[in-house]
Amino acid sequence: MFVVSLNYKVPLTEIDRLGPVHVEWLKACYAEGIFVASGPKRPRTGGIIIARGPRDVLDARLADDPFARAGAADYNVTEFTAKMTVAQLDAFKEL
Template identity: 80%
Template sequence: MFVVSLTYKVPLAEIDRLAPAHMEWLKACYAEGVFVASGPKKPRTGGVIIARCSRDVLDARLAADPFAKAGAADHDVTEFMAKMTAAALAAYNEA
């Protein structure tokens, strides 16, 4: 699995302009089964995505993010192995 940390590089007005396209991109990634969870950081300096796929698939999806295409956000990717999960997330346990 992967944790993706997005960091905004432009003013929030530009992020807000791109947000509808970003939300459609997120929905498509969920429909493909690539993303597990996502949401904004607090304070609103970027976002976080939890993904479950191969690195090649993730890199391709992140390159298609409207935020990335517009140069509005950087994506920092950390791979991890979920050795323990809450019962509700047992399907994501890689132990």
Template identity: 60%
Template sequence: MFVVNLTYKAPLTEIDQVRDAHMEWVKAGYADGIFIASGAKRPRTGGIILARGTREALDARLAEDPFIKTDVADYEVIDFAATSAAAGLEALKD
């Protein structure tokens, strides 16, 4: 599993201009089964995505994000093995 830490590097006015396209990209990630959870950070400085699959597939997906294509955000990808999970979330375990 991967934790994707998105950090904005542009003013929110620029982020908001690309947000709708980014959200369509996020929806496609869910439809393709790569993304399993996502949301905005508080305060609004970026977001977090939980993803599964291979690192290569994830990197290819991230390269298509409108936030990356317009250079308004950066990503940090953390690979981890989920060995424990709360009841009902056992499918997240490696």
């Protein structure tokens, strides 16, 4: 699994302008089964995505994010092995 940390590089007005197409991109990634959870950071300096699947697929999808295409955010990807989860997330455990 992966934790993706987005850091905004542009004013929030630009992030808000790109927001609707970014949300559509997020929905597509969820439909493909790549994303597990996502949301904005507090304070609103970027976002966090929990993802799964092959790294090359994730990298390709991140490159297609409207924020990435507009140069509005940087992405830091950290891979981890989920050894323990709450019962609701048992399907994501990696043995």
